Amino acid sequence: MYATRSARAIALDIALVSTTPLRFILYSSTCLVQTLSQSKTTQKDTAKKPTKKGVADDLGPIFLTMLMFLGVAWTLHQWSYSPRALELMGATDYVAAPLPLKMSGGDPYLRALMRTISAAESNTKDPYRLLYGGKRVKDLSVHPDECVRIVNGPNKDDCTTAAGRYQFLTTTWELEARKYHPERPAWYEVWEQPSFEPVYQDEVVHAWLADSSVWGTDLSVLLQEGEVSMVLQMLSGTWTSLGYGIENNSMSALLPRIYEEMLEEELAGA
Secondary structure (H helix, E strand, O other): OOOOOHHHHHHHOOOOOOOOHHHHHHHHHEEEEEEEEHHHHHHHHHHHHOOOHHHHHHHHHHHHHHHHHHHHHHHHHHHHHOOOOOOOEEEOOOOOOOOOOOOOOOHHHHHHHHHHHHHHHOOOOHHHHHEOOOEEEEEOOOOOOOOOOOOOOOOOOOOOOOOOOEEEEEHHHEEEEEEHHHOOOOOOOOOOOOOOHHHHHHHHHHHHHHHHHOOOHHHHHHHHHHHHHHHHHHHOOOHHHHHHOOOOOOOHHHHHHHHHHHHHHHHHHO
């Protein structure tokens, strides 16, 4: 047999040593040396006296390799999500109208909708860096994942990780970026985090809104038919500041008119 220890013992060891990179590397190296040594011993014994191999003999090294691979993946995942010291900047001024998008191209009706969403969520001079509460984050290489205490509304005293022009929660960004980010990590790169740079915030939201399987209808077609209020109501469960749900703000009642203004700009620039 390649491995003389039980699977349970091996799994326990991996759970213990994976807490630090050095311990895991040392443990993996030791396991590899032991496995190779036991393999040579087994080969010598087999040459002297033929034995009948069982299923466990074949699956032992495979199972061990799988456990080691999972340990590496888990360790790298923990490294990538280790706490980072955020460099925060002060609040910035609000603007009279939502700023143009950083992405180029796309459906002008959806682009106008995106600017309308940001009118309710982040209508400032620097929306892509905005955290809940008004402060801004300097580093946009990944979602900031900063949980800020909510000071009013139905969720008062909870905390929120909302960030960026569309106030993505960390969990929402991770989910949608995995599907729509133009440079999303491969399925096996569990430790990688997609960039949160402005153009990617736009591109993820545009692709999300364009996916009719998510919303049960083609939002662009509804917008072209003039159903702006219907679309805003459909999206209010995702972006609560659009109104129609648990939250309203000073912009909610103005959003249909803002959309028409944004659409005029987007069609002119298309």
